[in-house]
Amino acid sequence: MFTGLVEVVGRLSARVAHGKDHWLWIEAGFPHRPGEPSESLQLGDSVAVNGACLTVVELNGDRFAVQASPETFRRTNLGALKAGDALNLERALRLGDRLGGHLVLGHVDGVGRLRSQRTQGNAVLLEVDAPPALMPMTVEKGSITVDGISLTVNALDETGFSLSIIPYS
Secondary structure (H helix, E strand, C coil): CCCCCEEEEEEEEEEEECCCCECCCCCCCCCCCCCCCCEEEEEEEEEEEEEEEEEEEEEEEEEEEEEEEHHHHHCCCHHHHHCCCEEEEEECCCCCCCCCCCEEECCCCCCCCEEEEECCCEEEEEEECCCCHHHHCCCCCEEEEEEEEEEEEEEEEEEEEEEEECCCC
16 A cells, blocks of 8 residues: 655666566665664565556665566556656555555556646646546546556546646645
């Protein structure tokens, strides 16, 4: 489980084929959490990478690898990313952690397309076209996660939804 609050922005350093799967090597320095070992990640930990829950399969200092299957690439934007691209990262919640966002599973259902972006007061209004199969599950004023960021749906239309991003986000 995740909150949809980005903990750190990392960078994709490499994508390496392992049979039909790929390992994504990510550079990121997670802050130390009280009560945890000095290493911020352990083998087998779950990390939300642009919202997709992936498992840490290798560690090397501030770099770690996660395994991404063909299904992960079909359902997310991760297959389209190149070395150097930014990634929104969040470590999984621990039982008893304070929730600051929404509860997010890390199971990505599809990839939308940005239709428009404009300033509205101190926020940025985004309009997103969503896959038709996801629209029946999308609710006005409900929560939705975009690239691992938990947001509230402002409004719905026939092909998608709108979101407001405040400066802090």
